[in-house]
Amino acid sequence: MAKTAITPTRQENYPEWYQQVVRAADMAESSPVRGCMVIKPWGYALWENIQRTLDDMFKATGHRNAYFPLFIPKSFLEKEAEHVEGFAKECAVVTHHRLIEGADGGLIPDPDAKLDEPLIVRPTSEMIIGDAFSRWVESYRDLPLLINQWANVVRWELRTRLFLRTSEFLWQEGHTAHATKEEAVEETLKMLDVYVDFAENWMALPVIKGKKSEGEKFPGAVDTYTFEPMMQDRKALQAGTSHFLGQNFAKAQDIEFLDADGERKHAWTTSWGVSTRLIGGLIMAHADDDGLVLPPKLAPAHVVILPITFKADDPQKVIDYCNNLATELRQLYYHGRRIEVEVDTRDLRGGDKNWEWVKKGVPIRLEVGPRDMADDAVFMARRDKSPKEKQSVPRQQFVEQLTQYLDEMQQALFDRAKAHRDEHMRGFKDREKFYKFFTPKNKEQPEIHGGFALAHWCGDEDVAAKVQKDLGVTIRCIPFTDPLGEEGEGRCIFTGKPSPKRVVWAKSY
């Protein structure tokens, strides 16, 4: 078997492979604060590109950014019963506003500076944003109110994994208020579509979109919508959600308005969010046994140029040639962003440098030595192909076709992810086969199971709970359209009762 840059490989140990990819690409690391990560520059630059793209999409759909307090008074959390049930058991509680020296000389929370009411570090901001909305909304003329916040949130987690599940994470949370139910539902679905657009066309992740079952929805929501891609271990990732909150939160928080008909009414609200978890999904979907593979549209650098100087009579000439090429490439735009180029002139062995950029997932690597210079050419490798597959391309041709190469790679990543998903998605009419599909072939590789199953379900949450207990499999969504094209009614494969449509079952992150 060929040597790979990442040990272990995906086949050998998928969870450990993931950690090693993150480490090898220098994207993030654990911190001394339990469950909190440090996002390193390469990981953060990817997040900045995700942010900028989504932010443009939110603004293009009429939303404006604002910022609300980090802390939520305990009494606010108590206002919505399901909501508090969902978040109280895993939250960071601020109880004091000062430290003083204790008996042993170390610092302790000052008993004289105890807060009258504990504050919760926001796990999500429905309660504090809703409070502001109750002041901002007076008349139907103030609606719709379309707000987004970029922020950090904290949900105390005991078992964490970089990007995928951390106690503190970065996210955006959209919060909107509307005069009618119809408008709020429309907003909820519109933002789901924005997310799906972003996942498919920017992250190169094919997703299934649909509604969450009652058991899986957001605490306090009427309906939760989700979009779920398949990871390479065939598990689903809940990549983000969009919630139709009905009037639940408006009633808990007095978001009332005087309508055009002269009546006071409660508003209808929505919320929707995606987080740094998207980065985990991007890695799990596209990275390979040599490390990270970045979709070109979001890559912090599109191209890295490696001057090969060890055989050069005048190394500086090679470096100048590379810098000139970089300057020319940086004039180009690719999907609204300037082409980003790294020129790696560090005093390291060429092979080490090359592998470093392979592991960082840069879409295109160029090697340029004296011979290439003489031919006015570059030696090009594309990250989604084998590291050995390199080709010489005339310099001018490379410049002219660069954005096309990037588009090809972007599409190739999507196609590969879609082929993988389609290969591991099956419909079931039989409980036994369904159970077998999700039973790992090998106990040492629990991740190697079937994938996504489509099966009718009667809607009974107890049935879903039993499947979860037996197999660790949940209903990921009730898809808008059946991903295998088999629409229509049927019978629950567990109870035989009628079912309006098939739902998607999978193990998940």
Add this chain to the structure above:
Amino acid sequence: MAKTAITPTRQENYPEWYQQVVRAADMAESSPVRGCMVIKPWGYALWENIQRTLDDMFKATGHRNAYFPLFIPKSFLEKEAEHVEGFAKECAVVTHHRLIEGADGGLIPDPDAKLDEPLIVRPTSEMIIGDAFSRWVESYRDLPLLINQWANVVRWELRTRLFLRTSEFLWQEGHTAHATKEEAVEETLKMLDVYVDFAENWMALPVIKGKKSEGEKFPGAVDTYTFEPMMQDRKALQAGTSHFLGQNFAKAQDIEFLDADGERKHAWTTSWGVSTRLIGGLIMAHADDDGLVLPPKLAPAHVVILPITFKADDPQKVIDYCNNLATELRQLYYHGRRIEVEVDTRDLRGGDKNWEWVKKGVPIRLEVGPRDMADDAVFMARRDKSPKEKQSVPRQQFVEQLTQYLDEMQQALFDRAKAHRDEHMRGFKDREKFYKFFTPKNKEQPEIHGGFALAHWCGDEDVAAKVQKDLGVTIRCIPFTDPLGEEGEGRCIFTGKPSPKRVVWAKSY
């Protein structure tokens, strides 16, 4: 006296005027969480422009963004003695990670979920970023390490004021590590210059830059540098700071590297930051008795177009004319950003609309009615001039000269602020006159005092403490160059002892 849009006026009650400007421009509001504000869309859009501009500057000087944990373990804070002294007395302390139902049915912190070690919500991140640096830095090849973080921080404040002083605020904090003292000092001063460039050329705020005296520097720093503009009430604003930390933090946190000479050494570090406080400074420096005045380079909208339709035979024609003009203007760029245009077609009285945009500080307002349309002209008002000063400009001329109008206004704001400062800055050789300069003429208007005083000081902190106690006046900085051009040695006006140069004294925010 003319009616003004803001009540009270600056003369009548400056602190209250400030609050009313913020409110009238709809930039921010207090929240139910003590000391924490809500930054509303108009205020946040200004912050986004500040962020984007500074972020570009930081990147152009080689810095990369990253993200570090919100929480700092108590033991980390204890590592640097001066630092802990500075922050322990006003911090938010997290002690529990769960709420449970208490005896009275309300939620209480779960005694079984008490943290072994309390966590502090970061008041600044030297200690947590330094911990990461200690892992990231091994050899001189890893230096310099140039990192910036955009984040929220919390310093518990009892007396707060929107933007200027809040318990939670948004900021950026640069943190860098270097192999030599010289490089670290150079970085500290380079970032000070970046800030000064931003303040003067983007915020239109003339500033005095210099070094903080020992008594005013950052807890744990060797040297703190500052840049301070004068507000309209003649007080100084500490707009931001850049700290040379020497090896203090590197020693407290084991940031060591193997140098080229084979020896292990401690790194030299810096940190530097500006915050949402800048917005408070911008308001206090430029706003007038009619509300906010925005420097064009940072304005969330450069132009607002008000269709005047009440006399129009066909109102839609006027609106179409305005929308077409807006579309044309949005193709233009102004200092790297597209021209932002609002077209206000709301069903409100024209005068109300006009005043709303005056209060929001939009640089250029255009009124367009049927007569203007017939002339193919616009009726233009510039926010830094009297609201009554409007002129008709041919449409084509307006489009061609828009960026020039904006540049003129940007310069006019700077010039006005500089004239104000220069008018209220004086040198003193005499203690009595110095004291009189800072004594309010009228007890009901304590803000009306002299302004900035330049006076020799012997360097004795007790002398500075006495002045602060007597007058509420502090040493704002030891300026690099004397702002009134009177360089050189002299004698302390309080003690008669020798002094190397004059320092800047002022009341401050």
